[in-house]
Amino acid sequence: MSYVRVIRLRKIGDFLLNAIIVLFALAPLLWGLSSSLKPANRILQVPPELIPSEVTFAHYETLIENQLFHYMANSAIVSAATVALCLAVGAFAGYALSRFAFPGRNLVMLAVVTVMSIPIASLLVPTYTLIANLGLLDTRTGLVLLYTAYELPIVIWIMFGYFNTIPRQLENAAMIDGYSRFDALRRVILPLAGPGLIASGLFVLTAAWNDFVVAVVMTSAEAVRPLPVAVYFYLGFFGREWGPLLAASMVSIAPIILIFVIFQKYFVSGVTGGSVKG
């Protein structure tokens, strides 16, 4: 068999494998998207149609009437605040671990890795007590603090790795050029750490935006309810009305997909920043 045929067969094999993976990953999403745009009586129609013959936004309108924007705003506020807090603290922590040799540094690094491996479910009860004692149950602040606590280790770890790839000479040069260490960090190092910040920011954003378990435990008031919890409550409210439920699911995943599409090249270079020199 000639090598040309082997190569061609391999390519076909790769393609088929990838196609199957894509099918499995996307099929539920595509079905959800298509069904959320169908009139209610067509959703469970047999045979199902992938591209709806009749498109309606009625389900989305129903959601808007049921305070969709309020829940989205809650999620957005909590996610944005979490990302900001995580990056602010995580970037400085990662920088300190990357640049300074101080007593206890190895212990801190070990703690960071260890904390990352604790499942959130096992932390629910103690953190609930803590948040209750602080009087932060049913507040967005409480959620922001908890998400930050859960996600900070991964931010510190990614930023630590990314700062390690930025030569120390750059901040040394900036300091000799007349800048304090803080100004050198702000003017030279942080701008260069952009991909690392974006990658860790996306991790935090995804976790905070998608979180259901923590939010459902820590909040009960509708005023602070984030979107994933709202989707769950829609399930009770709409019963088996698939249209509004699917529309709610689509709304809750769309922003993350959009942000990943925009930032994906930074995400990859940020996460792998330690392995390859750019």
Added chain:
Amino acid sequence: MTDVRFSRVRKAFGPVAALAGLDLEIRSGEFVSLLGPSGSGKSTTLNLLAGLLDADSGDITIGGARVNDLSPDKRDIAMVFQNYALYPHMTVFENLAFPLRARGRAFDETQIKTKVEAAAESLGVAALLARYPKELSGGQQQRIALGRAMVRDPKVFLLDEPLSNLDARLRIRMRRDIKALHDRIKSTIVYVTHDQAEALTMSTRIAVFDQGHLQQYGTPNQIYHRPANMFVANFVGEREINFVNGAIAAKDGKANFVADGLTLNLADEKRWRNLRAGKAVLGIRTEAIKATRDDTGVSAIVEQVELVGPELVVYAAVRSAQLSCRADLNADLKPGDKVRLTFDPAHFHFFEPDGGVSLAGIEA
């Protein structure tokens, strides 16, 4: 006054003494090279002066003021790094303007523009101001790094092996450019290098380091012709110096250096007249031994021949010792040929066998 002084400066990294009690004085306007192999303490010295490292003890002064406790941004120094450390997210213009925009330097935009353009002009990089560092060749990056250092007329310039990433030709050209720059701006320059040729060609004085100790501090001429010890003698020079173990002995009332197969008359050179008899190591550079097909001189056998352009370098065996020496191109020597070696006593160096200190001292 921008002289620089190290007094009893020590620095250790864990159990390793990187610098063991350095005393060094650099006068205002001098071009001083810190020369030595890796791990000799030369870069440590530079980083201590820059403020990137803290001394364990001792005083460092710039212009008479103690700077040990000043952070780098308050020392009014400029530094060129081995890897240039250009800011990759800034254009060449922004890179050059960066030191001028630091806090406490009240330059307005017009002044910054004028100064940056003047610096770029004088280094011949004015056409590159809009580029980013990654769009420049190594030589161009090198010039930008120099420009960023000189743009704000610092008291002291620190250069950390700035030419080591350039190819050989460009390195020799940049050597001249840096020397010309120093002649023009007359700032104090401290230049770290492991390349003895760079140190010899550019410096007013050279400080030779080894294993955390300053071995010798003097003009290029002194360092080359009056090495204080065997380390300096061997480290400085294009190729390794020849060391011959032997003894100084009187013969017929005249001083001689005697080794296996070798007797060299020292009486004609007055530096050697007062040497005491006893064991000694002779150091002699390739250019001070000449191999010929004449009838006089020390007998030797050619082992290897190198063409080095204007002449030949011959490795010749005298009994058990191998000496590198020079020969005329037209001598047409080949391995196995019998030659005679003639030595130039003015270029002898004698060292103690233990410790390697120069026997005749470093004075002319």
